[in-house]
Amino acid sequence: MQAVDPGSTQxxxxxxxxxxxxxxxxxxxxxxxIQEHVKVLLAVAECMRAHGxxxxxxxxxxxxxxxxxxxxxxxxxxxxxxxxxxxxLNPGSG
Numbered sequence: 001m002q003a004v005d006p007g008s009t010q011x012x013x014x015x016x017x018x019x020x021x022x023x024x025x026x027x028x029x030x031x032x033x034i035q036e037h038v039k040v041l042l043a044v045a046e047c048m049r050a051h052g053x054x055x056x057x058x059x060x061x062x063x064x065x066x067x068x069x070x071x072x073x074x075x076x077x078x079x080x081x082x083x084x085x086x087x088x089l090n091p092g093s094g
Contacts, residue, residue, distance in 0.1 A: 051082035
């Protein structure tokens with residue numbers, strides 16, 4: 001089997017030609033989809049804080065970064081109650 005060189009002209013050409021398929025499959029997201037995701041998660045974070053949980057904002061990619069210094073406990077009654085209310089703002093939360 002021949003090794004794949006992601007820097008090769010052939011690879012870059014194929015990647016560019018297939019980019020729309022990656023977005024359509026759900027493996028990659030458009031910048032508009034990412035911005036909408038971040039907007040929803042910001043609303044969830046604000047809601048969590050309004051209900052007593054010191055919850056971080058998402059980063060620009062839509063990830064919630066939890067550090068060792070985080071002071072919230074997902075098993076606490078406060079967190080569970082806030083989560084039940086605030087996850088309604090995120091249709092993708094299941």
